[in-house]
Structures are given as structure tokens and as C-alpha cells.
Amino acid sequence: MSFSEDHKFSGESIAHFARIIDSIHLGIWEYNTDTRQVKWSSGFYTALGYAPGEIECSYNYFFEHLLYYHDKPAFLKATYHPRHGGSPVAHIRLLTKQHGYQWFESTTQKHDTNDGPVIYGVLANINTLKINEIKAAENEFRCAEIGRIAKIGSWEIETATMKLVLTQEVYDIFELSSQVKMTIEEAISFFEPQFRPVMTNAIEQAVKFCKPYELEVLFRTARNNVIWVRAKGVPVLDSYGRCTTIRGVFQDIDSIKKKGITLQSSINLLDDQNKRLQNFAYIVSHNLRSHAGNLKFMVNLFEESNLDGDRTEVFSHIKTISESLSSTVGHLDEIVKIQSEISNERKVVSFDTIFNNVASALRTNIVSTGAKIHTDFSACPQIDYIPAYMESIFQNLLTNSLKYKHPDREPVINCSTQKAGNEVYLLFEDNGVGIDMPRYGDQLFGMYKTFHRNSDSKGIGLFITRNQVEALGGSIQVDSTVNVGTKFTVRLV
Template sequence: MSFSESNTFSAESMAHIARIINDINAGVWEYNTDTKQVKWSVGLYAALGYAPGEIECSYNYFFDHLLYYHDKPAFLKTTYHPRHGGSPVAHIRLLTKQNGYQWFENTTKRHETSDGPIIHGVLTNINALKMLEVELAESNFNLAETGRIAKLGSWEIDIATMGLKCSKEMMEIFELTEDVKMTMEDSISYFEPQYRLLLTNIVNDAIRYCKPYDVEVQFKTAKNNVIWVRCKGMPVLNDYGKCVKLRGIFQDIDSIKKKGINMQSSINLLDDQNKRLQNFAYIVSHNLRSHSGNLKFMVNLFEESRQEEDRAEIFSHIKTISESLSATMGHLDEIVKIQSEITRERKAVDFETMFNNVASALQTNITATNAHISTNFTDCRQIDYIPAYMESIFQNLLTNALKYKHPDREPVINITTQKTGTDVYLLFEDNGVGIDMARYGDQLFGMYKTFHRNSDSKGIGLFITRNQVEALGGNIQVESAVNVGTKFTIKLV
């Protein structure tokens, strides 16, 4: 007979069905709740690894010896399910003969008979499926933990709809909850303005030309925390070579990036200090060799001379050389102090107060030259700096501006501060004699380099100023023209 002809099976068909059930690692059980009588199919014994009769077929034996203790509440819930309703299902663990506890799916059905309420159940071995579920859950957990620890999320764009899907980990980087829905435009708006066009272009290139990308950009979270992130995208192609999806990762690399920036900054500082050390060694070698050579020559002349007049003249030269040597040692000591004072604590320095102190000390020079000095520190009034350095910078630049004034006009000196982002600049401009930058520009900050016939020129002030500024991570730029004036732009931090 055909199954479609009736919903009632023949006895022969039922026998075949029973044999099939017995062969598929599943079994049927029956329990009379009034008489406590239990029946197990041959398949149930086989699913547990036993032969019929090898173990006791009873409710107590099943409940006390085969059923895992932790799964007893779930089994009882299905056993004593209300008389009316669907067939309840429970996943339970049973002790098999050879393989220990294995997972089974238990489906029950209650109905009334003349012998009393009967519960029929089907137990199917689902251990392999359950193990796959456990492994998948562990894999998903490990993947989620890896993403959480690495601060790494994933995303996908469906090109047909341009719909964006984001992982939980990615939403955590955005500092948003999972239920927030974002479009591509929404996500790009979280990036810092200077990177938005870049992100838009590389996403479009990935879709149109199937070009993968990997960039590091700055990003502002929903809670306004600005961090560095890594964005990597990879096109998914169809059989025709067209991009149908765009998948990628999104990673918070803020701590790594900042460590790299700080490390590079330290490397640059070490490199700069090494160059200054080499320059210092050259200065020491050159200047001391010159002094010692001259001194030795004069001493030899003094020893060879017999005339008192000659000896007195030679001795005066020796004295001059000695004084020059002493001055050189003082200058070298100043340079050494710059390096040793780098680690001194920075303090809040008020530009106007510091300048007024320096101008007060140089008031005689200012009055003598009838200099007109204007200051404007409104853009940045204070800075964390080494006070002695700031005083030295003001003093050297102001002294130079007065010393190298133009002979045909009174000095006009403008001093201002400027702040651009986190960078602080000091601008110092005069209308003095100026410097031929094409000729002397590369020597301007050299030690003992002078470019004007001025008896007071020593060529040490700008050398010390540059070393002080660069020691704290800044730099100096100079614009100058002969007979027009000079402008120093000093990046302090």
C-alpha cells in the first residue's frame, strides 16, 4: 500500500518502521504512570550499547543509573508535561556501555489508555551533532574573545543594497550598542574630517576596481574619544569578476599607534642628540686644538726669547689666549648644561611676565637705541617650559635685535605668540640690518659665527638658543633680507 492512500499503517509496515528505528541509533520507550511498568525497544538497548536484557528495564534504573544527574530536572519536565499540548523535547545525557555519557534527544507524548495514562518517548542519539555545537560555541567564544582582546571587529557591505553589517566587537569600538543600525555614510562620519574623503575614495575603489585596502586613520567614537584605528577591506567577487560584497576588519590600534609614535619621537630625539653630540665633539676638538696650538707656540717663543720687551709682549699674547680659552670653556659649559637640564621639571611660564623681566634687564640698551617694541601674547599666554630656557631665548633674540639694528632707522621689534593645534610658536621680528641667507643661511646657528662687523659679536647667542629649543623638541626657522630685517619663527612645542 502507498503511504498517500491512508494515514494508517499496516502491521507489516509498522514492523518495518520499528526495524528502521532500531537501526538508526534511536529507541522507543513506554511508561505507565499508574502501574510504573516500563518497556524499551530493542533500538534503545542498542543505542546505549547493550543487548536486550543486559540491564534492568525499569524507571528507577534509568533514572538512577543511566540518566546524568544534572539532566534529571529536564527529563522530569518532559515526562510530566501537561496532558494536552505538543510533544516536549529535552536534550539529556545517558550513560552508554562503551562511550560514557552521550547526548540524546528525548521526545515524549502522553495519552490515555484503558490501562491508565501512558507516556511514549523516542530517544535519538545526537552526540555527534551536540559535539559540533559545542565546538562551534567554543570556536565562536574564542573568536569573540580574540576580537575583544585584540579590539578587533568585522564588517560586511552588500553591494546590491549597500547595507552595512557590523560585528558586536566593531560596535564596541564605536562605543555603540548592537541594536544601533548604521549606513555607510553614518560610519564614515565617525572618522576625523581629514580622513573622511580618503575612506570614501578607497571604499569606492574597492567596489569599482576590486582593490583591497589597509589604512590607519583617526576616529572619534560615539563618546567623543579620539583613537587610532586600522581599517582593512577585501572585495568578494562573483564568477564574472564583479565585487558583490566588501568584507573587512576594524581594529582599535590606539595604544600600539601611540607607542609607535612615541618610539619614533624618541628615536628622532636620540638621533638629534647624537648629531648635537657629534657637533659638540667637533667644536671641542677644533676650538681647544686651536687654543692649545697657539698657547704652545707662544710658550715656545717665550722660552726662546731673551729680550725682556719681547718676553713681556709674548706674555701678553699668552694672557689673551688664556682668557679666550677660559671664555671658550665657559661657552662649552653652557652647551653641556643645556643637555643636563633637559630632564628638569617644566613649569608654567607666562610669556608677558618673562619678557618684561628680560626687557627690564636690557632697559639701558633699549633706551640707548630708542627701540619700539610691541608684544602680543593673546593667542597663547602661557606654556609649560623650562623657565631658564625661555629667559635665555628672549634675552638672546632681543639682544641681537638691538645689537644689529639698522644704522639709518630706529629699531622696531614685534614679538607675538601663535597656537596651531597643539603646536605653540614664538614669532620675533625686527627691522634691522638683516642677513644674506643665500650666503650665510647654513652658518647662521654655528658656534662663533658672525656676519657683521660688530665688536660685540661673539657668535654664541643663536647657537645656544637653537640648542635649547631643539633640546625640548622644537625648531627655529629664519626669514631675513639684507637692510630689511629678520624674522625668527620658533616652534617651542
């Protein structure tokens, strides 16, 4: 009988197929649901590691002694499946003779016979496959957990189509649903404007010249949260050295980055405070020692002098030294006061109000010099600041501009504010005599440093101004040209 003549096999053919199935360790079982009679093939015993007849061939033995209790519902569901849409499959654990419980795949079919409904099943050992599958799932879960904890995900770009594929962790950083599919351009649009060209160029360089990249950039999520992220890409090359794929990682490093920025800011602040402390120590040790030495010398001279005229002259010198010493102590007190006032509560201060108060106090100087003063605080009318500091900054800068006016022209002073992001700048510009920056630039903010021949120059105003600005986390920069003028750029916050 050929296969073309009929679709039924002879008994001899079926027996032959059964021997083949047994030899490849596939187990066949049969269960009559009416009579509860069970039949197992030789391969069934072999798959479990037993010889035929070594264990009881019964429904009860299989269900109570071989089948793992946790898998009973799955096996029953597959066995008594209504049979719509193919053969039901269940993955179950059976107790083998030598290796304990192992995974098997059970496929069942139902057939009606003269003796009643019969369920046929095939058992295949899938233990190795199942264990590998479980391990793979565990590894995938572990990697996903690591990615979730570390806030890191992976992505891939296929250069032929420039298709972008993101993992769930990357979508989490984007604060988007994984159902949203994005192009490269759409993904780049999430970066802050100043970093978009950087990201575009990095990807182009990776595609064209196989250059890897690693960038730390600002990123705005779908929920409008601005965070720092690390974007890293590595080209994958074909045999000809051409980039076929770019694979990379994307990580939320916002907390780490901000801690680093804060730490660096603290280091810079400590460095500045250390320099100020060294300067302060130098002033105390040098200036006070000088005053004390001079005073002691004059006192000795006074005691040794017998003539009234000489003693009167020496006493006048003692008085001058005493006044100078008092002035120095006063300046040192102002410096110490800067640090102690940092803890004072900041208040909302109006630039216009503070400046007008200072200008009113200096009205006589302004009128006598014929100074023209222009102010524009519209970019940032007010700020949270220590009022006394703001008044001191305005007073020192305005006094400086009036004091060092150019002899051949009337002073013109421009004062304004600017805002860049969260930073507020105070700009103060004049057309005075200017400062020789290459010569004196590094000494400009030193205590008792003067660069002009004015008799009333003390060299203390700018020193105090810089200390006040930096004490509140700001900075001050000077641009000046001799006989042209000076511009102070003060970053207040």
C-alpha cells in the same frame, strides 16, 4: 484503507512504521506513570549499541545507569512538561555500549490510555551534530576572546545596499551598545575630522576599483576618548570581478601606537643629543686644543725673548688668548648647564611678562636702532616652561634682530604665539638683512658660526637657543630671505 478515508492506521501499518524507525536507529520508549511500566523498541537498544534484552528495561536502570547525572534535571523537565506549545525536547547524554556517553535528542508526548497516563518518547543520536556544535561554540568563544584581548573586531559592507554590519568587538571599540545600528556615514563621523575624507575615499576605492586598504587613523569614541585605530578592508569579488562585499577588521592600537610614537620621539631625541654631544666634543677638542697650542707657543716665545719690548708684545698676545680661552670655557659651561637645568621644575610663565623684562634690559639697543616692536600673545598667553630658558630664547632672538638690522630701514619686529591642538608655537619675525639659507641654512645653529661681518658676532646665541628648545622636546625652524628679513618658528611643546 486509504489515507483519505481515515486518519487511523491499521496494526499492520503501525508495525511496518516501527520497523522503519528501528532501521534508521531511532529509539522509541514508552513509560506508564501509574504502573511505572517501561517499553523500549529494538531501535532504542540499537541506538545505544545493545541487543534487545542485553540490559534491563526499567525506569530505574535508565535513570541510574544510562542517563548522565548532570542531564537528569533537563530530561525530567522535558518528560513532565505541562504540554503547552508543542513537544518538549531535551538534549541528554546516554551511556552507550561501545562509545561511552553520547548525545541524544529526546522528544516526548503524553497520552491518556485506559491503563493510565503514558509518556511516549523518541531518541535520536545527535552526537556528531552536538560535538560539532560544541566545537563551533568553543571556536566562536575563542575568537571572541582573542578579539577582546587584541581589541580587534570585524565588519562587513554589502555593496548592493551599502549596509554596514559590525561585530560586538567593534561596538566595544566604538564604546556603543550593539543595539545601535549605524550607516557608513555615521560610522565615519566617529573618526577625527582630518581622517574622515581618507576613510570615505578608501571605501569608495574599494567598491569602485576593488582596492584593499589598511589605515592607522585617529578615532573618537562615543564616550569622547580619542584613540588610534587600524582600519583594514578587503573587497570580495564575484565571477565578473566586481566588488560585492567589503570585509575588514577594526582594531584599537592606541597603546601600541603611542608607545611607537614615544619610542620614535626618544630615538629622535637621542639622535639630537648625540649630534649635540659630537658638536660639543668637536668644540672641546678643536677650540681648546687651538687655544692651548697658541698659548704654549706664546709662552715659549716669551721665554726665548730677551728684549723687554718683544716680551711686552708677546704678553699682550698671551692675555688675548687667555681671554678667548676663558670665553670658550664660559660658552661650554652654558651648554652643559642646559642639560643640567632640564630637571628644573617648569612653571607657568607669561609670554608678555618675560618679553617685557627682556625688552627692558635691551632698551638702549632698541632706542638706538629705532626699532618698532609689536607683540601679540593672545592666542596663548602663558605656558609651562623653565623661566630661565624662555628669557634666554627671547633675549637671543631679540638681540639677533637688533644686531642684524637692515642698514637702510628701521627694524620692525613682530612676536606672537599660536596654538595648534596641544602644540604651542612662538613666532619671531624681523625685516633685517636676512640670511642666505641655501648657502648657510645647514650651518645656522652651529656653534661659532657667523654669516655677517658684524664685529660683535659670536655665533653662540642661536646655538644655545636651539639646545634649550630641543632639550625640552621642542624644535625651531627658520625662514629667511637676504635683504627681506627672517622668521623663526619655535615649537615650544
